[in-house]
Amino acid sequence: MTDPAMRDTANQWAIETRGMSRRFGDFVAVDQLDLCIPYKTIYGFLGPNGCGKSTSMRLITGLLTPSAGDIRVLGMEIPAQAELLRRRLGYMTQKFSLYDDLTVQENLRFMAQIYNLDSRSVKQLIDSQLSRYQLNERKTRLAGSLSGGQRQRLALAAATLHQPELLILDEPTSAVDPENRRDFWEKLFDLCDGGTTILVSTHYMDEAERCHGLAIMESGVKRADGAPAQLMRELGARVVEIDGENLRLLKQQLGELPEVVSTAQQGTHLRVLIKESIEDPERWLREVHPQLVHDRQIHAVRPSLEDVFVHCTGSHASSGGARQ
Amino acid sequence: MNALSQSLQRIGAIIFKELRQLIRDRPTFGMVVMVPLIQLLLFGFAINTNVRDLPVGLVDLSHTQTARALVSDLGATQVVRFTQTYQTPALAEEAIRRGHVHAVLVIPEDFGQRLQDQRAIAQWLIDGSDTMVGNALLALQQMPFASGFEAQPSSRKNTFEVALFFNPERRSAINIVPGLVAIVLTMTMVMFTSAALVRERERGNLELLITTPVRSSEIMIGKIVPYVFVGLIQMTIILGLGHVIFAVPINGRLDQLVLGVFAFISASLTLGLLVSTIAKTQLQAMQLTVFLLIPSILLSGFMFPYEGMPEAAQWIAEALPATHFIRMVRAIVLRGATLEDLQPDLWWLIGFTVIGVIAAASRFKKRLD
Numbered sequence: 001m002t003d004p005a006m007r008d009t010a011n012q013w014a015i016e017t018r019g020m021s022r023r024f025g026d027f028v029a030v031d032q033l034d035l036c037i038p039y040k041t042i043y044g045f046l047g048p049n050g051c052g053k054s055t056s057m058r059l060i061t062g063l064l065t066p067s068a069g070d071i072r073v074l075g076m077e078i079p080a081q082a083e084l085l086r087r088r089l090g091y092m093t094q095k096f097s098l099y100d101d102l103t104v105q106e107n108l109r110f111m112a113q114i115y116n117l118d119s120r121s122v123k124q125l126i127d128s129q130l131s132r133y134q135l136n137e138r139k140t141r142l143a144g145s146l147s148g149g150q151r152q153r154l155a156l157a158a159a160t161l162h163q164p165e166l167l168i169l170d171e172p173t174s175a176v177d178p179e180n181r182r183d184f185w186e187k188l189f190d191l192c193d194g195g196t197t198i199l200v201s202t203h204y205m206d207e208a209e210r211c212h213g214l215a216i217m218e219s220g221v222k223r224a225d226g227a228p229a230q231l232m233r234e235l236g237a238r239v240v241e242i243d244g245e246n247l248r249l250l251k252q253q254l255g256e257l258p259e260v261v262s263t264a265q266q267g268t269h270l271r272v273l274i275k276e277s278i279e280d281p282e283r284w285l286r287e288v289h290p291q292l293v294h295d296r297q298i299h300a301v302r303p304s305l306e307d308v309f310v311h312c313t314g315s316h317a318s319s320g321g322a323r324q
Numbered sequence: 325m326n327a328l329s330q331s332l333q334r335i336g337a338i339i340f341k342e343l344r345q346l347i348r349d350r351p352t353f354g355m356v357v358m359v360p361l362i363q364l365l366l367f368g369f370a371i372n373t374n375v376r377d378l379p380v381g382l383v384d385l386s387h388t389q390t391a392r393a394l395v396s397d398l399g400a401t402q403v404v405r406f407t408q409t410y411q412t413p414a415l416a417e418e419a420i421r422r423g424h425v426h427a428v429l430v431i432p433e434d435f436g437q438r439l440q441d442q443r444a445i446a447q448w449l450i451d452g453s454d455t456m457v458g459n460a461l462l463a464l465q466q467m468p469f470a471s472g473f474e475a476q477p478s479s480r481k482n483t484f485e486v487a488l489f490f491n492p493e494r495r496s497a498i499n500i501v502p503g504l505v506a507i508v509l510t511m512t513m514v515m516f517t518s519a520a521l522v523r524e525r526e527r528g529n530l531e532l533l534i535t536t537p538v539r540s541s542e543i544m545i546g547k548i549v550p551y552v553f554v555g556l557i558q559m560t561i562i563l564g565l566g567h568v569i570f571a572v573p574i575n576g577r578l579d580q581l582v583l584g585v586f587a588f589i590s591a592s593l594t595l596g597l598l599v600s601t602i603a604k605t606q607l608q609a610m611q612l613t614v615f616l617l618i619p620s621i622l623l624s625g626f627m628f629p630y631e632g633m634p635e636a637a638q639w640i641a642e643a644l645p646a647t648h649f650i651r652m653v654r655a656i657v658l659r660g661a662t663l664e665d666l667q668p669d670l671w672w673l674i675g676f677t678v679i680g681v682i683a684a685a686s687r688f689k690k691r692l693d
Contacts, residue, residue, distance in 0.1 A: 061535055086537045097532035114536045 011075055014039045014166060014197040015060055020069035022055055022220075029055040031220040032069070037199065037213065042192050044211035045201040046309065052220035053201035054094065057168050060199070061091060074165055087115065090164035094171045096151050100144030104135050104154055107143055108161060115162040129157040133187070149180030156187060160196075167191065169200040173207065185210055205305045216312055223312040228305055235303040237261050237311050238281045241269045244296035253292055259284075262310050273307055351608045355615075362615070366622045369637040375460040378631050381408040381428040383416050386435035394431070394446065394469055401467065403460055413449070420451050420489060422665040423655045426631075427451060427461050429484075444485040445469065452488035453658040454499050456629050462486060490575075490658045498573075501566035502657040503626040505559050505585070506646045510592055510620045511613070512558060516551050517596025518609040526605060541685055548593045555589040556582070563657065576656035580663050584656055587673040588649035594680030595645065601687035620646035648672050 015037040022030040030052040037043045045053040058064040060073055062082025071078040076085050098107045108129060112122045130136045133153040138146060143154060152172060159167060169188075173181045185207070192198055202208055208228065215225040224231060242250065247270050251263045254272055261273035274281045282298045347353055384391050398404055408425055410416040416428035427450040432438065438445045448465075452458040465482050491498045524530045524547075533543060563581075566572040574581070595616065603609035621627060623641040630641060641647045648669040655661035663670050 063534060083537070086535060089535065091532065091535035093528060093531045095528040095531075097528040097530075099529060100527070111536075114533070114538050116537070 013037055013072070014041075014074060015043075015199065016072045017060070018070045020056070020059055020071055021067050022052075022059055022064060023067045029220050030059060030066075033220075033222055035215065035222075035225075037197065039197050040192060040195055041212040042188060042198040042200060042210070043213045043215070044208045045199070045215055045217055046203065046205075046208040046305075047201075047217035048203060048313070051217040053217060054170055055220075056217070057170055057199065057201060061085070061089060061168060085166075087162070088165045090159035090162070090167040092155050092159045092167075092169045092172050094174065096143075096155060096175075098143050098151075098155060098158055101142060103140050103142055104130070104146070105139040107154065108158055111158045111161050117162060125161065129161060133157040148175045149177065149183070152176050152180065152184060153187075156184070160191060165196060167196050167198045169198065171201050171203070173202070173204070181207070205309065208309075209305050216309055218313040224308065231308045232303045232305060235308055235311060236276050237273045237303070237307070238276060238278065239301050239303045239307050240272050240274065240281045240285070241266075241299050241301050242272060242285075242293060242296050243269045243298075250292060250296075257289070264310070271301075271307075273311055351603075351611060355611055358615075363618065366619055366637075369623075369634055371622075371628060375457060375629050375632045376402050377405045378403060378426050378457060378460065379407040379424075380404045380461075381410055381416055381419055381425040382406050383410045383413055383428060383430045385433045386431050388436060390439065391431045391435055395429070397469060398429070398464065398467070401464065403464060416449060417489075420449060421655075421659045421661055423451075423651060423659070423661060425451075426454075426457050442480045444480065444482050446483075447485040447487060449487050450489060451659065452491035452494060453654055454625075454629055455491065455494050455496050457631070458488060458491070458494055495570075497566070497570040498658060499654065500626075501562065501570055501572045502653045503624075503650050504566075505562050505653055506588065506624065506649045507617075507621055507626055508558055508562060509555050509585075509589060509649075510595075510646050511617050513551055513555055513589055513592035514596040514599060514616060515610065515613040516554065517548055517593050518599035518603060518613060519606050520547055520551075521597070521600035522603050522606050522609045544597060544681075544685060548597065551593055551596075552586070552589050555592070556585065559585050572657070574657055575660035576658075577660075577662065580661075581653070581656050583663060584649070584652045584666070584670070587670055587677070588645060588652070590677040591645040591649075591673045591680070594677045594684065597684035598680055598687075601684055616644075620644050623647065624650050626650055645673055645676055 013036045015035060017033055017035045020030060020033040020035070021028065033052075033056060045056060047053055055064065059066050060071060060078065062079040062085060065079050073085055074088055078085065099110070102110065105126065108126045109122065112126065117125065130139050133156060135150065135154060135157065138150060143151065146154065152175070156172070159169075173184055176184065181204075188198055188200070200207075200211065208214055210228075212227065213225065214228050214231065216223045216231075226234070244250070247265050247268075251265060251270055254260050254263050254270070259275050259278055261275060263273075264271045272281075274284070278284045282300060285293045285298060346356075382395060384395070395406060399406060404427070406429075408419065410419060410428065413428075413430050416430065419425055420428060427448055429446055429448055431446045435445060448461060450458055450461050465484050465486055467483050469483050488494065521544075524533070534540075559581075563572070563574065567574055596613075599609055599612045599616075603612055619640060623633065623637055624630075624644055624646040625641070626646070630638060630647070633641065652663075652666045652669050655666055656663075
């Protein structure tokens with residue numbers, strides 16, 4: 001049942017899926033997803049809630065059986081070899097899922113035993129995790145009494161205790177303040193540097209931008225993938241910012257033009273995505289729609305990841321998203 | 325709008341929200357209807373202190389026509405039903421100890437002479453551990469009986485002599501305390517295991533555990549073993565204090581008792597596992613436990629004699645582990661029976677555990693789909 005092409009590339013990718021699909025009754029949660037994720041990189045799933053990020057992760061870990069398609073993770077067939085994968089996989093759930101009524105240390109010891117780690121080196125291992133994730137002073141506190149950031153560091157410490165080759169993080173930072181988030185990403189880069197492949201889902205643009213590779217997902221379909229810089233470069237649209245008064249009215253008027261992909265107000269200016277076929281958006285606006293933009297300033301700007309996201313999701317997706 | 329009508333509007337909003345939530349919570353809504361219905365039927369059936377058709381045995385050493393007339397008169401009272409006959413009183417006592425019959429009527433060789441002499445004509449050997457059963461049999465003591473050949477009308481005081489075994493003082497505690505082990509263990513074992521597993525799922529711990537190398541059978545075993553010890557501690561407290569405070573005798577062997585309790589704890593934990601695969605929240609697990617606990621109290625023979633219940637209720641009772649265990653624990657503690665005497669009940673508990681664990685493990689998959 002395995003695609004022969006896939007067998008040849010078995011050792012090239014940490015995660016490889018072909019036509020991975022999952023239906024729940026009539027609802028298609030993941031539709032024909034093809035992924036090639038290289039070893040030792042941080043790969044992100046970016047998409048709105050319910051776009052199939054979590055389902056995809058569960059399919060990749062073997063927690064869900066795919067309705068169709070082939071999945072290969074670290075060279076193993078999934079879900080057939082899912083039990084084998086578990087020892088080499090670290091998983092951090094969206095919700096804190098360690099035990100609130102155990103202390104930090106007890107939680108880590110519990111996980112060490114679940115993974116059958118060598119009992120002689122466990123104490124040392126736990127100590128090094130405690131200091132690496134700045135939990136030393138909290139080691140005798142109950143996990144339930146920790147702050148959001150501390151809990152999340154504990155969860156990461158537990159998920160990496162058995163030094164997994166693959167780390168899967170399902171929206172790890174949704175309950176964490178920006179400072180802790182920065183900190184958390186520093187830890188992820190350390191891990192990646194040490195050889196761990198990391199798959200992370202997020203709906204934050206700034207987080208997505210930190211990933212080596214990225215898949216933008218919507219309604220179970222991959223709308224675009226590539227490195228964030230490449231995605232921004234190959235946006236397939238031009239971005240301008242327009243200043244001035246009455247931006248709400250201007251947004252409405254621009255929105256009616258077929259050449260305008262999307263508009264979004266950002267404080268005192270309006271960010272406008274215009275189709276690539278318009279070579280010089282500023283000149284086009286001044287010449288074709290002078291009544292809209294007279295006495296307004298127009299700047300061409302570099303596309304952001306949010307522009308990419310907006311361009312290839314929602315109602316604009318059908319009019320041509322960024323290509324792979 | 326004045327303050328009062330504003331307040332009423334807010335109360336109304338909460339009332340309607342509450343009703344809407346209640347209707348959406350299917351199990352709880354089901355309990356609203358099912359609890360009174362089931363309770364009514366259970367209590368109606370179970371509360372029956374009028375014991376009928378008690379299975380009893382017969383030792384007829386006289387072999388006379390008159391003795392057979394006596395047996396048929398006793399059968400006509402509908403209090404007892406002669407199901408067994410034994411050759412000697414010793415065999416009959418053994419049968420009572422093993423729990424085959426609640427009582428045995430011994431008709432002596434000099435039955436005819438006793439009838440003439442106005443003495444008690446026969447003897448009842450009664451298992452007195454269940455006071456309600458004992459009382460029903462004691463009521464037969466003065467049943468009038470005449471062969472028709474006597475010279476003068478009967479003036480004897482008691483038709484039968486009675487030997488009350490195991491509980492000669494007819495104290496209720498003797499019967500209740502061992503039975504209480506079954507009730508307490510049903511309550512705690514089922515509730516602890518079901519709540520423990522459901523809590524793991526509710527708090528999201530299970531989502532993490534299933535991504536680790538741990539197997540579902542390992543999770544199950546690990547979750548229930550601690551409660552085996554909890555159960556043994558509870559049994560020790562009940563029987564120990566029962567012995568000290570209420571002078572409940574422990575006539576049986578302790579190893580037999582512990583093995584019997586172990587079989588029952590296993591069956592109850594299995595029941596808890598099954599509940600945990602059905603319940604989604606800890607509250608639902610609690611409700612289902614109560615749902616199982618009530619028939620275990622009312623139909624198991626703990627409060628009302630099994631023999632007094634209609635056949636339908638007896639069938640339900642047979643399905644409950646508590647019924648089997650109450651028979652076992654009373655037999656071992658009060659009558660000094662061994663597990664060998666109690667094989668049908670023991671095998672039933674073992675079978676229930678095996679089938680239940682298989683069913684629970686197949687319902688509890690390590691996958692999410």
